């Protein structure tokens with residue numbers, strides 16, 4: 001029977017009622033083979049990041065943050081499982097005990113490694129709760145530790161998947177029982193494991209990617225990402241009044257949009273699906289009977305322009321200290337520095353004597369990056385910038401988004417325009 005991969009993100013398991021809703025969505029597919037990937041509940045990953053900071057920098061509020069995380073989960077547990085002796089309490093407690101012990105110890109030398117060991121627990125706990133609740137609700141499922149399957153290198157926080165090994169392990173181990181209630185496997189998004197057995201994460205919002213990896217390796221029939229929006233819209237309703245749902249889009253457009261910062265799909269999600277022509281559905285868990293958006297290999301231009309807004313951008317202007325021209329050598333030096341600092345370039349443009357780059361203004365990375373650049377180059381910067389990307393733009397759409405803004409950089413290609421702007 002054809003296998004489907006479902007992904008439920010943080011918003012779809014943010015409280016007890018949401019977890020109940022996951023069960024009711026799954027009930028619509030009863031009897032089918034499904035691997036369900038869940039993220040950490042609500043905004044727990046952010047809290048876990050705070051816990052990492054508290055622990056690693058020994059800020060003194062470790063216990064307080066941990067209590068907050070515990071309370072969040074236990075409130076949900078109490079609501080879902082009124083019987084205090086339910087084994088799920090023990091299960092979740094065990095995870096918290098280990099976490100508590102971990103943060104009592106002294107930090108390792110590697111922030112990123114500690115980050116992954118701690119932050120990953122959000123997915124572990126969430127998947128345990130959801131799995132237990134589904135059982136209660138009569139949806140038989142088997143809980144799978146995804147770290148026994150998805151193997152990565154030791155690039156903590158950005159684990160690179162070892163595809164050959166992962167493929168082999170999926171083939172050997174993914175349990176797909178076909179018994180009563182269908183064969184539901186419940187597992188975690190976002191996580192992987194190094195050859196030494198340490199947990200890695202695949203990058204923030206990486207659960208979509210997990211779903212795609214599993215789909216690729218199991219030759220799944222489809223992937224569905226269940227979201228709190230109707231599907232992929234032509235703009236984020238947060239920024240735009242009149243947004244429209246896109247019924248279908250090509251893999252190509254989906255890659256471009258997510259690459260430029262549309263947050264509905266994680267950018268790495270599409271490639272593993274495209275390689276095997278596995279369709280991706282983005283659907284609403286609130287209105288699960290609606291069709292949502294289908295992303296597949298059908299080449300079609302989007303019917304309307306799509307807008308992507310990114311705030312908190314910084315525009316760097318980099319030039320040789322002696323006002324000489326920007327030549328190939330400089331480029332390779334500059335790119336090397338960006339890559340060493342793990343800074344992703346959102347737009348770039350060069351002139352004779354300077355090279356302009358717009359990136360996310362990540363306070364953990366950018367000051368260090370600038371310091372390194374300044375050893376060889378003169379660096380000017382503008383912060384508090386916004387990056388607006390329009391796919392399938394026309395002049396009217398450009399004018400519309402530029403009202404009240406000053407444009408610092410404009411980069412046009414055939415289908416896409418990118419504008420780095422600041423409020424006047």
Ligand code: ASP
Pocket residue numbers: 009010039040045046122189190203204205206207208
């Ligand atoms: N929980 C992780 C995050 O919030 C992964 C995910 O949600 O996709 O980044």
Ligand code: MG
Pocket residue numbers: 009010011039205
């Ligand atoms: Mg999330």
